[in-house]
Amino acid sequence: MKLFREFAQLSLLLVLAAACLHAELEPLPYHPSQPGYHDATLALGEYCLENKLYSEARRLCESVTGDNLERAREIITECEGKDDEYTSEAWGAYLDRVEGVNKRRAVGVEKAGQGAQQILQLDPDHVGANESMGRKWLDGLGWLSKASFEQYSKLVLNLDAETSKPDYDVSWEQPYVLVGEHFTLVTDLDWKRAFKYAGLLQRYHEIFFELLGDVIPQREAPNVVWCCKKSKTFVQFTTDIGYPMGETNGGMHVGTLQAVFINAERCDYVGRKNKAKDNLARTMYHECAHRLVEIGLRGRRGGWASYDLATTKEHAWIVESIAVVFEDLQISDSKYKLKGLEDQRTYTIKKYWAGKKGEVPKLKPIFAQGFSGFAAGEPISSVEKYALAGSVAWYCLFEKPDEYRKPYLHLLVDYYRTDTAHSDFKARFSVELEDFQTEWQEWVVDLK
Numbered sequence: 001m002k003l004f005r006e007f008a009q010l011s012l013l014l015v016l017a018a019a020c021l022h023a024e025l026e027p028l029p030y031h032p033s034q035p036g037y038h039d040a041t042l043a044l045g046e047y048c049l050e051n052k053l054y055s056e057a058r059r060l061c062e063s064v065t066g067d068n069l070e071r072a073r074e075i076i077t078e079c080e081g082k083d084d085e086y087t088s089e090a091w092g093a094y095l096d097r098v099e100g101v102n103k104r105r106a107v108g109v110e111k112a113g114q115g116a117q118q119i120l121q122l123d124p125d126h127v128g129a130n131e132s133m134g135r136k137w138l139d140g141l142g143w144l145s146k147a148s149f150e151q152y153s154k155l156v157l158n159l160d161a162e163t164s165k166p167d168y169d170v171s172w173e174q175p176y177v178l179v180g181e182h183f184t185l186v187t188d189l190d191w192k193r194a195f196k197y198a199g200l201l202q203r204y205h206e207i208f209f210e211l212l213g214d215v216i217p218q219r220e221a222p223n224v225v226w227c228c229k230k231s232k233t234f235v236q237f238t239t240d241i242g243y244p245m246g247e248t249n250g251g252m253h254v255g256t257l258q259a260v261f262i263n264a265e266r267c268d269y270v271g272r273k274n275k276a277k278d279n280l281a282r283t284m285y286h287e288c289a290h291r292l293v294e295i296g297l298r299g300r301r302g303g304w305a306s307y308d309l310a311t312t313k314e315h316a317w318i319v320e321s322i323a324v325v326f327e328d329l330q331i332s333d334s335k336y337k338l339k340g341l342e343d344q345r346t347y348t349i350k351k352y353w354a355g356k357k358g359e360v361p362k363l364k365p366i367f368a369q370g371f372s373g374f375a376a377g378e379p380i381s382s383v384e385k386y387a388l389a390g391s392v393a394w395y396c397l398f399e400k401p402d403e404y405r406k407p408y409l410h411l412l413v414d415y416y417r418t419d420t421a422h423s424d425f426k427a428r429f430s431v432e433l434e435d436f437q438t439e440w441q442e443w444v445v446d447l448k
Contacts, residue, residue, distance in 0.1 A: 027108035092217030095299035140179030142222035253290035255306030286327035297416035316374035324390025348387035
């Protein structure tokens with residue numbers, strides 16, 4: 001019986017792999033109540049078990065029912081007490097498989113005659129569903145409305161092929177659309193600045209994965225940075241697309257749109273006020289870190305799935321921590337230097353925590369905060385929270401990499417999987433949180 005079951009599971013995997021080689025995908029059952037639906041879920045669980053992605057294997061198998069229930073329970077038992085081993089290769093290949101399954105389930109939805117919205121929940125890039133809604137594909141920007149396609153398609157400049165200034169007066173209605181290998185910059189900045197930042201974003205992508213690419217997969221998609229020269233344009237544009245922001249917002253990553261929005265006027269103002277070298281680049285790097293982490297660790301599960309992150313109940317600090325690490329990246333020619341910790345030291349840590357009257361915050365209440373809790377200014381200010389998050393990340397990644405780099409990055413993966421509760425701090429970091437607090441605290445107030 002066991003040999004037969006293993007043969008059947010292998011056959012299913014081969015069928016799934018073979019289907020991916022054909023342009024015309026075979027449909028899969030798309031609802032858990034349909035016979036055969038759980039076969040593909042179980043196959044994903046088998047993959048995760050084989051690749052030591054135990055938490056994800058358990059999560060998948062907990063949803064399996066019917067004829068696959070016995071094997072699902074066996075997988076759950078095999079995962080008990082085992083630590084995940086996240087690598088970019090294993091996790092990236094898993095996301096590929098998930099998206100392949102969802103594409104075939106979307107075909108099942110299409111065959112059943114259901115609407116485009118239902119199809120796109122499973123396969124955001126489904127050609128027929130997008131076209132039926134009047135959308136057109138534009139390389140670098142993805143699926144656009146007909147009006148947006150007509151606006152931007154004639155403005156596209158490929159950074160690899162074209163470097164000369166376009167012959168028109170730039171405006172938000174007629175911006176520069178600079179398409180690079182990894183990021184697209186849409187902006188009404190003057191040409192010199194636009195070209196500069198478009199190039200910096202490509203270098204930033206390389207540096208990000210040079211430092212973190214062993215755990216965070218590099219997954220390509222239209223990653224668009226919409227950079228408005230004026231605050232009023234920023235407010236109007238974000239309002240028009242349904243994510244209204246104020247004139248004092250410097251920028252934001254919107255996962256549901258797979259895009260970053262930047263208010264250049266505000267960034268420049270804050271930069272002058274704080275005497276920052278290049279606050280516009282700083283803001284882009286911070287927000288683009290969110291983009292690369294989310295698409296790398298969550299994949300394209302459907303735009304609305306980004307809202308799952310708003311339901312998290314702990315460890316929301318880690319989202320901002322990785323962005324703070326990269327926000328003051330200094331790039332020159334082929335060299336670079338991370339200076340985010342120096343800024344936190346100068347403007348926050350030294351001001352609030354160091355010295356005779358300083359008091360370093362406790363990590364425990366901050367680590368216990370989920371999305372909504374971390375966004376509030378309690379029990380410490382938001383400025384201090386960002387400094388705390390960034391300094392903890394820096395400590396784990398660069399100060400004590402042998403001890404804490406892997407646990408930190410694995411916690412980051414688990415947060416984006418919305419499954420942080422299966423292991424406590426000591427199980428992850430091999431140290432009590434109170435002892436970690438002591439060593440981090442001594443380091444953070446004594447930075448040279």
